[in-house]
Amino acid sequence: MKNIKAFTLAEVLVTLGIIGVVSAMTVPTLMQNHQRKSYVTQLHKVYNELQQAIVQLMADTNAVNLKEAGINTTAASQNFIKNYFKTVTTCENSLKPCFSDTYRFLSGAVYGIGDHVSTSYILAGGAAVRPLYIAEGSSGKLVNILVDVNGQQGPNILGRDTFYIAIYNNGAIDTYNASATSVPLTKAQRESAGSEWSPFGQILNDNWEMNY
DSSP, X not given: OOOOOOOOHHHHHHHHHHHHHHHHHHHHHHXXXXXXXXXXXXXXXHHHHHHHXXXXXXXXXXXXXXXXXXXXXXXXXXXXXXXXXXXXXXXXXXXXXXXXXXXXXXXXXXXXXXXXXOOEEEETTSOEEEEEEEXXXXXXXXXXXXXXXXXXXXXXXXXXXXXXXXXXXXXOEEOOOTXXXXXXXXXXXHHTSOTTTHHHHHHHHTTXXXXX
């Protein structure tokens, strides 16, 4: 009989074991990277919708800035969301059920997201947003937009699926730093903006990548 070359059972088992170990080491990382890209994609979608809505508002009111366009109260910022976005749920004077009950920082510490309660909305794309008029600093910031890119779905972590976005009087969208006097913020100002604000700034700095 001719000799037939083949792998032994032991060699096959060793190969399968190596593949299993490599998969166990790499698959979680690949899944995590995929999730991060998904969160950033959803955040970028909300950002683009905000940008387009701001341009449309200023065109509709023939205004040179947002104050002139009428964004001067929280009620006005809420009307901006209602008039320029397709909303599927309105949570009157509440974060719930638009947002989840519990949020955390990246460190795992509980984040008191309910400290600033105002009317919230779920957009047609599934993101939850809460506009709050807080004009502060010398940079011209007018509105804080709290965004959960996938609503109540997890992980509900500030810096993963939940972010703070600042809207400025000149129509710019950026993060917020109390020491900033103009927008866009510098790279250093974005990254030193504080635990609530810096995640969005870091994503802007890294060209819409979640590298932290």
